[in-house]
Amino acid sequence: MMNTIASKEQLQTAPEDALQDLARLASFICGVTVPSDALLDGKQLFALLPKGRSAAQRQALSDLLRTAESQATLRQQLMRAQGFLSGFAEHSPSPLWIKDNSGNYVMGNAAVHSFFGVEQHSIVGKDDSNFWPDDRRRSMEDQDRAVLENHEVIKTMETTHEGARHWLVHKFPIDVDGEAFLGGSAIDMTTEVEKERALIRHDNFYVLLSRMSAIVPRARTVEQLCLDACRVAAHQPGLDLIDICRVTQDGALSMVASASRDGAETSRSPDDGVCHSPADGLSPNWRPRPSRRARCNVRMPCRPAAPSAGSLRAW
Structure with missing residues (x-):
């Protein structure tokens, strides 16, 4: 699987915790314990509401139901998007990676690990000093800085030190809720x-x-x-x-x-x-x-x- 900041298990656990919080609010309104799965079934949820409750309480319960349904939809869309990204990246023959604004890798596909000759999931949290000699590392850091500071896409042709392989490298900025990241890809152009x-x-x-x-x-x-x-x-x-x-x-x-x-x-x-x-x-x-x-x-x-x-x- 592709390295990510949050694993799939973590993404599944976080919504369950949120659903439990909504279940506690529903229990307070109903005056009885409301299981989490009841928030995904309107009939089951309102069956737990005792008779004689006020219209405001019924409205509050309806609001909780809509919130739970919205969260379930968003969760499904998030898992779908993650599946697309993970499947695309892992089956790409080209190295793909993402770094944070400090130059640390936060994501990399199998081709990146193969290129560096390291085990899967081992590049996250590391920077280029772990993989490149100082002269090449400084050049790459200058490029990364230009991408993040100028919000521009950089395209270069890179050659391995022995001249045996040639790569067309793209680097581009990624904005996630105001936080800057740098994405990159490398296409093997040796044959061309x-x-x-x-x-x-x-x-x-x-x-x-x-x-x-x-x-x-x-x-x-x-x-x-x-x-x-x-x-x-x-x-x-x-x-x-x-x-x-x-x-x-x-x-x-x-x-x-x-x-x-x-x-x-x-x-x-x-x-x-x-x-x-x-x-x-x-x-x-x-x-x-x-x-x-x-x-x-x-x-x-x-x-x-x-x-x-x-x-x-x-x-």
């Missing part, structure tokens, strides 16, 4: 994000092929073709530097052409007999920067008539 990135890579690849096709007819030498290819590829999204090398007979790499995004270029004849590291032609201090950028290594012929193979490498 991966599809979008794959589509972008696909489009970028075909743009690169189109541009490469355009430079082939214009190239008069292999060296010029390699340099033009590096220039085009170096400006592809996610790449910083491209070099094309040939593999010599002893297995070393001899750079033919190289180009970087910032405009640095190098071009050599494949037959100069000198082997160079790919980065030496650009800067002696250049090193690949740590990032998530893709690195590819594609073997290709450097010359149509040359038996040796070449290497296209991208950083």
Whole structure:
């Protein structure tokens, strides 16, 4: 069951206590003990009223009967609404939660507990310091504060620290009889994000092929073709530097052409007999920067008539 401030048993007990209070008032009017269930049956209630009672007493008993019936109707509506909320939240695959204005969880569904890796009913009364590192916790607290203070809905895309999952998070204010609460939901968008990135890579690849096709007819030498290819590829999204090398007979790499995004270029004849590291032609201090950028290594012929193979490498 979904965590709530008041359990279903508590919701059932409170109306019974109220009904007992009304039964005591009815007993005072009738002068005899009136059972609680009599307040839900008008004939049974008035049968307990002794003859000779005044019209005012009969009116008071009628008022108690209407009050008891109204309470029963409200109780039924409350339990119905709670059943809707509980069933919807518990069967939702998305994490759903509610916090009070102090940042403590007062409600959370099964998906929230699964996300945090904790047992059911264990998040109520706890705040984000129990589940998040300090930097992420402070960011979330700032968002929560903005929602409650500005009475606005905030929508953000959140990514797990290792970058494996992506969540579309909604946070919104909830007012309960003047008391402020914050509601939240998180939708797993990992599949959609991966599809979008794959589509972008696909489009970028075909743009690169189109541009490469355009430079082939214009190239008069292999060296010029390699340099033009590096220039085009170096400006592809996610790449910083491209070099094309040939593999010599002893297995070393001899750079033919190289180009970087910032405009640095190098071009050599494949037959100069000198082997160079790919980065030496650009800067002696250049090193690949740590990032998530893709690195590819594609073997290709450097010359149509040359038996040796070449290497296209991208950083």
